[in-house]
Amino acid sequence: MRQLRFLQAMNEAYHQAMGADESVMIIGEDIRGGIRGETKGLHGAFGDLRVLDTPISEAAFTGFATGAALAGLRPIVQFQVPSLIYVAFDQLVNQAAKMRLMLGGQANLPITYTLMVSGSRGGNAGQHSDNPYPYLLHAGFKVVCPSNAYDAKGLMIQAIREDDPVVFIASAMSLPQKGPVPEEIYAVPFGCGDVKREGSDVTVIAIGHLVPEALAVAERLAQEKNISVEVWDPRSLLPLDREGLLKSVKKTGRVVIYDDTNRTCGFAAELSAIIGELAFSSLKAPIKRVTRADVPMPFNLALEAAVLPKPQQLEDAILAVRSYAHV
């Protein structure tokens, strides 16, 4: 099959979704120019009224999308950098996320928010390295976090079709990754996790760009230490495929969560709490979280590496839960 980069897969999803449905529009900063490429060609194909380059006014253009959705459009909102959601946080959390329930279900809000270059990308320091999905999960947004180009296209198509607000995490580390992507339009459904590698000793739950890293560690451990690691990718974090998750956990009884966001009240905590409550009797070892440390990203690359979750930590955690014996 044809290989595309994650970024190209996003671009194709945009083109196909906008081509298929006149009500889809996109709004954000510098998207005509298409600095990174994910919006390339959209302005030429769909014009000024469906491809809106905005002033630096995130709060307003986020609210704008809410109003456009209430009036019948399906907006895509691009955040140039993930931490810009904070400037628009009221319009996200107090307005868009709450609107449907507050309205008693009178209207749908089919809005897709794209968080470009989520996570760290080497020396971007404190304000440009966040991976802020736990905030959005806590607020009740549907959130998808694709780990490869195929899932990126399919989850983007589904996000745009979904009749609720959805946040699409476009991880900095994933954007250049290549993978097979069908040419036709297709959707990856929400709430369907994916066993990216089967295994029987330990379940590793890896999120987004950490999935390939986890696969590499699993491969190495299989070869070097004969340990069978299952790598489970939730794909959509909310809704979460609990059934798939618990199936894997019940099989292995040993769990490591590999997640590149701040630790406290992060997504790894949520997964740990769910598993701890619902699969307690299957657990043969404590659930280990391997996450980002609880600080803004320091600029220095060695400090950055020290703050980020690392393959070595994952390996250590796998070995620890694998050798853990109930006392």
Added chain:
Amino acid sequence: MRQLRFLQAMNEAYHQAMGADESVMIIGEDIRGGIRGETKGLHGAFGDLRVLDTPISEAAFTGFATGAALAGLRPIVQFQVPSLIYVAFDQLVNQAAKMRLMLGGQANLPITYTLMVSGSRGGNAGQHSDNPYPYLLHAGFKVVCPSNAYDAKGLMIQAIREDDPVVFIASAMSLPQKGPVPEEIYAVPFGCGDVKREGSDVTVIAIGHLVPEALAVAERLAQEKNISVEVWDPRSLLPLDREGLLKSVKKTGRVVIYDDTNRTCGFAAELSAIIGELAFSSLKAPIKRVTRADVPMPFNLALEAAVLPKPQQLEDAILAVRSYAHV
């Protein structure tokens, strides 16, 4: 000892802290008027330059406090309603919380943020019922959540003295509660949880205004069912008194977390994850979370009650973990 309401204890803490230290100032909306009473008398006592009534500009006055702190003041920032932090979220999360690390420690930011009437107070619906501390914990803010008037005064004094940004949660349900409060100025240190009731069968970790509810349930279960429940109040959520927490958990081996914030990626998830990893071998039953449901608060009071964590749910959870037998 003299009895004060939680709200009066806050007011006394403000007066004493401002009296003791000239650099303490307070800024917010309608604080001269003192609608609720927590800021009563401050303007008369300390004047225009230390008690600032602002326009409806939360983002700006939050940033203002950051600048004032960098220039040497110790600002208290009052949010009239907790969900107003979303309007100021960039100034909180991208600026104040990250500033010290980004500066390489060049300056301290001794700022206290007070979130008035946090939580639900009966029919205030979707935008006025949030208890948003998980967002702030995830962002790295120190957060205190006092459950009674004594702790309120002591934690407020400590918050104002602390050389870092601290969020003080003033729960709607706690504000009218009375309790003994010493007249002199005193601080309750951070990172020191409090066993509000000793017990040996089950540990209930209760947050803020749920502590009195948990105590009532514990009392009832002791009398009616002879179950010995320990009620542990973390008081400061970050820093967290892990030692105290784990001591209680290791004693009882059975845990219920009673927390009035949204469930997903909430504080209960974090506690569950910590305990699951660090006290795994002591656990005799799954850790149960009794939290708020994952929706904005519906207006109708019966729906509100259905969404909030309830004593009955706490009791059920205690009974369930108490009778749980490892299979």
Added chain:
Amino acid sequence: MSNIMPAPFARSLYYNMARIRQFENRVVTLVDDNEIAGVCHEYSGQEAVAVGICGALTTSDIVTSTHRGHGHTLAKGGDVGRMFAELLARTGGYNKGRGGSMHIADVGIGIFGANGIVGAGAPIACGAAHKFKAARENRVAVSFFGDGAINQGVLHEAMNLAAIWDLPVIFVCENNQYAISTPLKEVTILDPYVRAQSYGMPGVCVDGMDVEAVYHAALTATERARTGKGPTFIECQTYRYFGHYTGERHMKMNYRSQEELDRWKLRDPIKIWAARMMESGLCAQEDIEAIDAEVNIEIDRGVEFARSSPPPNPAEALDCMYAVPYPNTPAWGVEP
């Protein structure tokens, strides 16, 4: 000017103002009787603003409203019964009892919702306006907000979007002189409408106690909007008769004086309009009384409807969160 206004229309303005006034009076009673939970922000005194503006709108135009939203909703054609039912938190309410006073909406007739966050409705109106413009629909979006909102950043961002994209939006600033206890003159130097001008859009100021003046300003603005010329900002000088919200009557607040209140009440928008209609021969005293009586009945019936409407089922507390729910999503607070 009144002589160029057809009598039925003039009377409808009166009718709509009287409806709001009586609605609010009943709200106060229902709050006192504990039939309404939470807080309500009464609109009394400001009726000419909502009614004058909405007089220039059709059902297909939309409005975004504020915490003080009853007046806008009624003026836009909201049903009294469904509004009371919402305030009483019943299933027959506009929002099925999920929204309450601060979120009442009827999306079907273009009421995109009251809003508990000051200023937050402005960009939402802009987005709807963009849809109208893009689809070449001849519709207008109106954003109501208070004088306090003029210092919220998002309002400025929204005004700029509307101006640069020539959106069919009308920004209506209800300057009732206070934001809770804070006088406008302490927190702004120039008048609100001056700020709008700095975005390159017309900003005007009208007497917000004069429904006719408001209506004519709205008419100019809607014509501008409908002909693709872009947004307008209308500041309406007005006053609220009650406290900031229902709770204020039980508090000692002294941010404004009785004399000031009395002075504004001399220019009561409903009385002024009744007098002017009669002067101009558009109706007689009996007509006014007939309208008042009619409204009275409507209010009674509305309360009756609301009281007879069943409350929502707590088992459905998580309904309405998503159009497409999934297993365990949204999650309850305990594992089922």
Added chain:
Amino acid sequence: MSNIMPAPFARSLYYNMARIRQFENRVVTLVDDNEIAGVCHEYSGQEAVAVGICGALTTSDIVTSTHRGHGHTLAKGGDVGRMFAELLARTGGYNKGRGGSMHIADVGIGIFGANGIVGAGAPIACGAAHKFKAARENRVAVSFFGDGAINQGVLHEAMNLAAIWDLPVIFVCENNQYAISTPLKEVTILDPYVRAQSYGMPGVCVDGMDVEAVYHAALTATERARTGKGPTFIECQTYRYFGHYTGERHMKMNYRSQEELDRWKLRDPIKIWAARMMESGLCAQEDIEAIDAEVNIEIDRGVEFARSSPPPNPAEALDCMYAVPYPNTPAWGVEP
């Protein structure tokens, strides 16, 4: 005007501009050589703004800066060596290698930090200004921001606070015509300084390629601020020579033309000032060359200092987060 400016001061303006220019040129080399990680937003072309404004400040005045912050920091008296050390992420850097280009600060000499979030520095400057006013200190706070920031709500909120409280703040809008690829004229109708006027403060527009013009505007503004008369807004028309950031050279961007760039370069702030100084007899060609050479040495030494400074210890990656850390706070990503 130049003839009323003392020669040493005039030369210091030149010296500071040359320092910024050479600094940025070296930054580009270091980025290309992979000695600097992340991105840098070069200030070349805009030197007259930073230097003209900071020329009217003393060390005790403070500035808040932007993502394009090198120029402001240097003009405010920043040390070249410690700046390079920060860009090279060394312990000798201003922020001990924790901040990098977008967060360089020297709180001690009143540089409250570059900022990666557009507009975010404005309220921070206001808070510092309040401290100066409350403590009756004769100090001023300056907030630099780009033309793009004019559409961020928080900037408006901050301007209003400064205006109503007569804060000693100067808002400096560096209008370099673009926000990344977005031309200002597409996203705003009237000029930025007009908006400031709507808050009741003086708003002026000056030639941002003319250091003398900028300096005189700054002098007027600082005098106003220091005498308790409140804020001023200064728009400086300028241009950036490089792309939005270091990465742009490797991209095909066509939002602006080579002709436009060439036209602006004809009015290069450094060349213009050198010529004017010579015309006015404030210095000779040799003086200019001497300054250039001096700066050259300073830059070399700065890079040398930076390279010799040790990198931070990864075990200390969580340091600096809190003034008062606690056990496990901040937490590492794995249990220790």
